[in-house]
Amino acid sequence: MASTTDKKDDDDGCGCFSWILATILINGFIILLTTLPSKKSIAYPDNKPTTCSVELAGFEGLQPALSPGAASPAFDLIVRVNNGHTFRLRRRGGDVIVSYGGVPLARGRTPGFELGDKEVLALPVKATSAGVGVPGDLLRLMTDERRLGVAQIQVEFGLAWESFVCDVELDGHPRVAECYKPNSVG
Structure with missing residues (x-):
């Protein structure tokens, strides 16, 4: 029984660390996409509007x-x-x-x-x-x-x-x- 209590102390069973890490990665990806220039502006760097x-x-x-x-x-x-x-x-x-x-x-x-x-x-x-x-x-x-x-x-x-x-x-x-x-x- 000692081994099951030791296992329980290491992992609380909710997977909170995984959720926090996933949230950080998803938000970082969204921020990266919104701050990158568009493909058109990269292809035409001197492009000005009509x-x-x-x-x-x-x-x-x-x-x-x-x-x-x-x-x-x-x-x-x-x-x-x-x-x-x-x-x-x-x-x-x-x-x-x-x-x-x-x-x-x-x-x-x-x-x-x-x-x-x-x-x-x-x-x-x-x-x-x-x-x-x-x-x-x-x-x-x-x-x-x-x-x-x-x-x-x-x-x-x-x-x-x-x-x-x-x-x-x-x-x-x-x-x-x-x-x-x-x-x-x-």
Whole structure:
């Protein structure tokens, strides 16, 4: 009987040491996986994301909807795409929406393109409206904000699976605005 009590003193029978060791190993493995860089970043170490900017080259039709000879809002845009990747980008055209104060004013489409690694491309876009003029309240807000120098149109567009948004000053001068991805804004 002495041998069974000696065995019992050496091992309490719960296997706690094994559970603690397994927990430490599993947590260490998870921490290691979350801190390692992705395979893509290892394969392409100088890989930067695709970035875009929009230049407002011109606009027309920002007048009251009921004024005589009112024209539809139209915007001439230049969308610049910067391929930071070390591989070619091939994209179909995407929809472009120009809005002011959350109200869509015009729509257009970017043309399809193919862009080599680390290349930059300028895409001309004409965004127009099927409607006539700008609603009165929105035009008054736009006029007041233009007078204060804070008027901005918002240009939203998609390139393949990525969406971009640009806030472009509406002061009558050609302006370039860097775009951001809507889901990356905090």
